Amino acid sequence: MDEKTMSKGRLLRSVSLCVLVLGSLFALNASRATAAPGAYHEDKKFGYKVKSPRGWRHIAMSQDEKWISLKYLSDKSSFWNDKETGMSAEFKPVMQVIVFVDEVVKKRGVEVEDDGEGTLWISLNNPYKDYQDFLKQTYSGGGWYVSAEDEGELKGVKVTKYEIKVEKLTYTGPKRIITWVFHTEDVDFAVQFEVLEGDYKKFRSDVYNCLKSFRLIPRESALTTTTTGKGTGKKFKPEGDLTPAERTKQRKEAEEIHHRKAAEAVTDTWKVKRMGRFLVLNHADAKYAKKTVAHAEAIWKWLDKNFAYIGPDEYVRSPVLRICADRDEENAFRSGTSWGSSYEIVTHQDKGSGSMSWEFEYVNTRLLDIWLRCRNQDMAWAMPYWLRQGLRQVLGTARAKGSRLEFKIDDWERDGLRESARKNELTAPKELVMLGRDSFFENQNRSKQSAAFIRFILDAKSKTTRAILHDYLKNLQDVVNEREAKEKKEREANKGRTSAPDKPQTEEEEDEAFKKRREAFEAKEKEFLEEVYNRTFGDWSDKDWDRLTKQFFKSVS
Amino acid sequence: MPRHLSLTLPVALLCLMVAAGTLAPTASADVLVLKDGRIIERDKMEHDDKGVKVHFENGEILVPHDAIEVAVLANAPIPEGESEADKEKRAKGLVPYEGKWMKPEKRKELLDKRLAERRAYVEKLRHHSLWRHRHKEKTRHFAFEYTVAPFVYEYFRDTMEAYYSAFAKTWRIKQPKDLGRLRVCFYTDKEKFSQIGGVGGGVLGYFRFVKPLELNFYYSRVDPEQTEQVMYHEANHYLQLLLNPQFIMPHFPSEAIAEYYGASKYDPKTKKITTGHILEGRLTEVKTDIAAGDMMVLQKMLETDRMYEHYTWGWTLAHFLMNHKTYKKRFMKFVKGLCFDKKVKRVSQVGTLSTVEGKEVYRYFKEVLKLKDDTAVKVLEQEWHDYIKNTLKATSARGLELAASAAKRVGRPIRAKRLFREAIEAGSDNPLTFYRYGDLLEDDGKTSEAIKMFEKAIELSPLEAEFYASLGRCMLRNNKKEDGLRMMKLSLELNPDDPWLADAVERHEKDLARGD
Numbered sequence A: 001m002d003e004k005t006m007s008k009g010r011l012l013r014s015v016s017l018c019v020l021v022l023g024s025l026f027a028l029n030a031s032r033a034t035a036a037p038g039a040y041h042e043d044k045k046f047g048y049k050v051k052s053p054r055g056w057r058h059i060a061m062s063q064d065e066k067w068i069s070l071k072y073l074s075d076k077s078s079f080w081n082d083k084e085t086g087m088s089a090e091f092k093p094v095m096q097v098i099v100f101v102d103e104v105v106k107k108r109g110v111e112v113e114d115d116g117e118g119t120l121w122i123s124l125n126n127p128y129k130d131y132q133d134f135l136k137q138t139y140s141g142g143g144w145y146v147s148a149e150d151e152g153e154l155k156g157v158k159v160t161k162y163e164i165k166v167e168k169l170t171y172t173g174p175k176r177i178i179t180w181v182f183h184t185e186d187v188d189f190a191v192q193f194e195v196l197e198g199d200y201k202k203f204r205s206d207v208y209n210c211l212k213s214f215r216l217i218p219r220e221s222a223l224t225t226t227t228t229g230k231g232t233g234k235k236f237k238p239e240g241d242l243t244p245a246e247r248t249k250q251r252k253e254a255e256e257i258h259h260r261k262a263a264e265a266v267t268d269t270w271k272v273k274r275m276g277r278f279l280v281l282n283h284a285d286a287k288y289a290k291k292t293v294a295h296a297e298a299i300w301k302w303l304d305k306n307f308a309y310i311g312p313d314e315y316v317r318s319p320v321l322r323i324c325a326d327r328d329e330e331n332a333f334r335s336g337t338s339w340g341s342s343y344e345i346v347t348h349q350d351k352g353s354g355s356m357s358w359e360f361e362y363v364n365t366r367l368l369d370i371w372l373r374c375r376n377q378d379m380a381w382a383m384p385y386w387l388r389q390g391l392r393q394v395l396g397t398a399r400a401k402g403s404r405l406e407f408k409i410d411d412w413e414r415d416g417l418r419e420s421a422r423k424n425e426l427t428a429p430k431e432l433v434m435l436g437r438d439s440f441f442e443n444q445n446r447s448k449q450s451a452a453f454i455r456f457i458l459d460a461k462s463k464t465t466r467a468i469l470h471d472y473l474k475n476l477q478d479v480v481n482e483r484e485a486k487e488k489k490e491r492e493a494n495k496g497r498t499s500a501p502d503k504p505q506t507e508e509e510e511d512e513a514f515k516k517r518r519e520a521f522e523a524k525e526k527e528f529l530e531e532v533y534n535r536t537f538g539d540w541s542d543k544d545w546d547r548l549t550k551q552f553f554k555s556v557s
Numbered sequence B: 001m002p003r004h005l006s007l008t009l010p011v012a013l014l015c016l017m018v019a020a021g022t023l024a025p026t027a028s029a030d031v032l033v034l035k036d037g038r039i040i041e042r043d044k045m046e047h048d049d050k051g052v053k054v055h056f057e058n059g060e061i062l063v064p065h066d067a068i069e070v071a072v073l074a075n076a077p078i079p080e081g082e083s084e085a086d087k088e089k090r091a092k093g094l095v096p097y098e099g100k101w102m103k104p105e106k107r108k109e110l111l112d113k114r115l116a117e118r119r120a121y122v123e124k125l126r127h128h129s130l131w132r133h134r135h136k137e138k139t140r141h142f143a144f145e146y147t148v149a150p151f152v153y154e155y156f157r158d159t160m161e162a163y164y165s166a167f168a169k170t171w172r173i174k175q176p177k178d179l180g181r182l183r184v185c186f187y188t189d190k191e192k193f194s195q196i197g198g199v200g201g202g203v204l205g206y207f208r209f210v211k212p213l214e215l216n217f218y219y220s221r222v223d224p225e226q227t228e229q230v231m232y233h234e235a236n237h238y239l240q241l242l243l244n245p246q247f248i249m250p251h252f253p254s255e256a257i258a259e260y261y262g263a264s265k266y267d268p269k270t271k272k273i274t275t276g277h278i279l280e281g282r283l284t285e286v287k288t289d290i291a292a293g294d295m296m297v298l299q300k301m302l303e304t305d306r307m308y309e310h311y312t313w314g315w316t317l318a319h320f321l322m323n324h325k326t327y328k329k330r331f332m333k334f335v336k337g338l339c340f341d342k343k344v345k346r347v348s349q350v351g352t353l354s355t356v357e358g359k360e361v362y363r364y365f366k367e368v369l370k371l372k373d374d375t376a377v378k379v380l381e382q383e384w385h386d387y388i389k390n391t392l393k394a395t396s397a398r399g400l401e402l403a404a405s406a407a408k409r410v411g412r413p414i415r416a417k418r419l420f421r422e423a424i425e426a427g428s429d430n431p432l433t434f435y436r437y438g439d440l441l442e443d444d445g446k447t448s449e450a451i452k453m454f455e456k457a458i459e460l461s462p463l464e465a466e467f468y469a470s471l472g473r474c475m476l477r478n479n480k481k482e483d484g485l486r487m488m489k490l491s492l493e494l495n496p497d498d499p500w501l502a503d504a505v506e507r508h509e510k511d512l513a514r515g516d
Helices: A003-007 A102-106 A131-138 A197-212 A244-265 A286-306 A327-334 A358-382 A385-396 A411-422 A446-459 A463-494 A507-537 A542-556 B011-017 B084-091 B104-128 B150-171 B190-197 B224-243 B251-262 B280-291 B298-303 B309-322 B325-340 B358-368 B374-390 B397-409 B413-425 B431-443 B447-460 B465-477 B481-494 B499-514
Strands: A040-043 A048-051 A068-073 A078-081 A088-091 A094-101 A109-114 A120-125 A143-154 A157-168 A175-183 A187-196 A271-275 A278-282 A320-324 A344-348 A399-401 A404-406 B030-034 B039-042 B045-047 B051-056 B059-064 B068-072 B095-097 B100-102 B135-138 B142-146 B182-187 B205-208 B214-218 B265-267 B272-274
Touching: A040 A068, A048 A197, A068 A327, A078 A187, A078 A197, A094 A102, A094 A131, A109 B499, A131 A157, A131 A175, A131 A187, A143 A175, A143 B190, A175 A197, A187 A197, A244 A278, A244 A320, A271 A286, A278 A286, A286 A320, A286 A358, A286 A385, A286 A399, A286 A404, A320 A327, A327 A344, A344 A358, A358 A385, A358 A463, A385 A446, A385 A463, A411 A446, A411 A542, A446 A463, A446 A542, A463 A507, A507 B280, A507 B413, B030 B104, B039 B051, B039 B104, B051 B068, B051 B481, B059 B481, B068 B104, B084 B095, B095 B104, B100 B104, B135 B150, B142 B150, B150 B182, B150 B224, B150 B265, B150 B272, B182 B190, B190 B214, B205 B224, B214 B224, B224 B251, B224 B325, B251 B309, B251 B325, B251 B358, B280 B309, B280 B374, B280 B397, B298 B309, B298 B358, B298 B374, B309 B325, B309 B374, B325 B358, B397 B413, B397 B431, B413 B431, B431 B447, B431 B465, B447 B465, B465 B481, B465 B499, B481 B499
Parallel strands: A278 A320, A320 A344, B142 B182, B182 B214
Antiparallel strands: A040 A048, A068 A094, A078 A088, A094 A187, A109 A120, A143 A157, A157 A175, A175 A187, A271 A278, A399 A404, B030 B039, B030 B068, B045 B051, B051 B059, B095 B100, B135 B142, B205 B214, B265 B272
């Protein structure tokens, strides 16, 4: 996570690229109708119905959600103030139904499958054992304990009633969770409400009325258990093993499946529409969706045009753009158990924030990541920090204006540059392009300086200066590709070799090897940066650098 | 630390503590309460001269007497008398019970009563192991809330009070009336601590420095010494706060001092505490850095607002200064001055609290330590480095174990093996030492030697699933197929939740059936 993302407090979910360890076995999302507030919500797949409090909002689930079958969010916010720290937080009570299918819960263990084409797929099925195990592994709202537990029965269905208190290290305030777990022959249904402790009395009657409304209904078909990777999704080959044409074919196939599943999983209050190169799932107003897509499309076009030399034969997958109605809905959506797809961009309508909204910036940077990853993944991962952070900031804050892209500077960047200039902490370009991971982040304003440097290059009058970014990127790509080809060759040559590399035989040799290993990362990083530097700036004199530095510093001060 | 507290607990064994899964005991199951607070339930247990045998499908495990606090065995056999007098009484139809001879009905009556009492005791322990039924006790300076067994808790309670007194005497602090006693929450294990305390996996304990002030830590049965160290460390943050409750001590020297006092030792007999011992785990980390050529620069450490090395190198600096005739006074003045000295530039922190930034810490350190120029700083730095190299040494079995484990962790197996050997020669009775050494020997293909190490680990801590899994794996490699598979299955009985182990057992079972 970069410093800007951190500073804005956004919770980003990391996305696993290679799905080898999979949680559970059940995909929950079948197309279902939204119940009117206060009315029964029926789930015919699992065979239950339950009422939600009047006025609460039904929240869409990720297409990959495997445990949470239903989620409702209160229409009203609760507030918590901590007198000691002066902290305050807003919280919206939430209701959810978590489903524990016996057959799924029982299926723990390792699955090994040979696809017959040289790939061995190892999956760990590690489903939640029960409701408390689910809470243990997923709850992140603070320290919790079961404060009361009782057994009972409702309309012939056995119920375990939990009262849970969230007290320690809770940054959104102490909370109370009331959950009734209904035990049926083949499924346990946990109906859970979470409210701020201070507001518990206010919500108590609503909560219990809804819990008591739970009923079993006939299922539309028998429950089936599907094992991971068998029927729920297709397994794709590692992209590195494919040619560009094969990669394109595979990406298109994966894209089609992803789009189909995503479209199927939303409720009927969501609009599903193909807009430009995106599949848009929209719960915001149409105008906002149009604006978001316009910005992202402009970024995409700009990247295609300006960085055409990066992976020219590669197909960039069309992302799913999910626009939630507001932040609460987005947070509720993200709080499921699914990791989501790395090709899905989830955002919300940021009312009142104008064109410089962080949400547009987030969509833009996610698109940049997707574009770079598809065009040249190795290069994207190998990008030096000045380039990575700088591009994210420059394109993140860019906005569509008509058919072109307009680059803007936000307050975050402007303030940081001012501070750096005032403290005399601006980094000279020659030093900036050689900074490794650790040294880059030693100064908290380096990302801002990197963005300013890229802007300076892009806007430069001098042809030589304008060429810097493209020359650097081309050389970076060449170095990465050459190294990858060399490593591939070595891997091929070493295939079948059984003898281990030379191992230290004495403690002294081991100490020496240890020392080298500790220094290896930094040395390798330095060597890599030097190689790209030499290819790009090899013929630059100190005078050239001084001139560039002077001009750059002038542009930011 | 009392010997019984150094017993290890396999985390895997947690599954035995509750009635769950395939190990669910019946209502009349036998029960063992171990001295580390664990409650073990199985349907069949049996007394033995050396302890209690716990029966599993794939073997029996002997839990030695000195590890058992209470045993509740429904069908305890009547011991056989050896002397003539015993035989005479037995011939009269009498049976022995706790040194007395009586009628079988009487014995049964007493036994049932004893069993009922013990079952009630076990139930009480189990009841209080839930946070909602936690014990609460107020001592002079602390308000304890705990779910560990009372016989485990008492030692830590006494230690905390002794620790408070020792620190208060040296640093002249008092508990302000408006703050009241410090709430101390003590959990049975890491999982419960993480869940109820609301922290991530890597945290061992924490002190909440805004009201309500609170100390949270857990009992590590795998490493009780670590529990004590964590308690001292986190409690020290509270004691530092008592210097000035409106001030948050900067990361350095806060963590360095907390680590310095983390190396304290309590003597339950004299009820006295000694501080400033060698923190061998931290020393190992520092020595590893030195071996890799990373020497810490004094200025960098003091100027950096937060860095991990404040725990490791910071501790060595605190140790050096606190053990130096001249520097000790100056260092203590520096620490107190950070809180009170009007010349120190403070910045606001959470709420109304203030702190000092790294650059100011360094400036003030130089001022109080009387380091007039860069040369003086370098001289002190050199003295400190020399102190680490020449004075701070890990020589106890514990220190050697920690150094060996650290070497193993960072990929220095040759050094690790030497240190493990030295730890064993120094009298280590830590099962993890034998287990980890066995692991390295197995890597070298020395399976027979590795088996011996795993067997020793099991002897010292007989309920660790992982030990049986390693023993089984090694036996399989050593061509002892049936015994190897049985050990792996026994391991799975102890930890049925391990899918990788279940998979390995399944594969080996198939191999064995095929005759591979």
